[in-house]
Amino acid sequence: MSATGLSRPRIVRAALDLIDRDGIDGLSMRRLGAELGVDPKAVYYYLPNKAALFDGVVEALYAEMRLDEIGAAGWRAELTEFATRLRDVLRRHPRAVLVFATRPGPVSAYAAGADRALARLREAGFAPRAALTMISCVRGLTVGLTIAEVVEPAGAGDTPVPQSLAAFPALAAAVAGGYDADEQFQAGLAAVLDGFAPGSFDNEETKWTSR
Structure with a gap:
């Protein structure tokens, strides 16, 4: 773990928590950084892009x-x-x-x-x-x-037609x-x-x- 307290498992866990709470569209590197209390750029040291982050989430689900x-x-x-x-x-x-x-x-x-x-x-x-x-x-x-x-x-918030x-x-x-x-x-x-x-x-x- 780095001096900032970051680690790949911690980042992935925070990403999954964000998805659980706000959905896939609610996950961004900026919001993830805020959730972890770090500069979003620090996340890239462990996960180079959002695709890698999603793969980490899949890994966490398998675990x-x-x-x-x-x-x-x-x-x-x-x-x-x-x-x-x-x-x-x-x-x-x-x-x-x-x-x-x-x-x-x-x-x-x-x-x-x-x-x-x-x-x-x-x-x-x-x-x-x-x-x-x-x-x-x-x-x-x-x-x-x-x-x-x-x-x-899709359109879950709309009133369905009887x-x-x-x-x-x-x-x-x-x-x-x-x-x-x-x-x-x-x-x-x-x-x-x-x-x-x-x-x-x-x-x-x-x-x-x-x-």
Whole structure:
């Protein structure tokens, strides 16, 4: 840590706190410097630009998931635990979800966990390419459903125009029970995992085979 008390982890934590409070648009080097009580230029010594700062935020979100604590309990249980931890962290930081969804983050943030997961999936009978596809699908499903759940829609402050579903009886009946985010997540994850099985990936064609 420098004489000013700055460090990369402290800066990233302050950036995430700002995003949590004021959203992505509320984060600037000037505001970050004020939050830390330093000249904004001091931040550039640790993070050269705003893109690097966003990647640091992604790294912090991965660290909060504690993916290294996921035990070897079978491939399905491990992917379920990964998805659950990912969703829990993103729901705690709803204004940072789009940063996570659109920034790759540093490889060091996820490489160790991904390597362990890929090794375990290979032990379970999945080819390396299939295993990577599985992890990507589970991540994409989880992030997508979380975006739908917690990210404010464009024009959120405007009064919505009332709409009637009277002309669409099937749709009206389907939505009558309301929206249950947990149910959608659990059902979607189960459907994705049910579609995976050792041998369902054609290594020569490099695509999933229909069953």
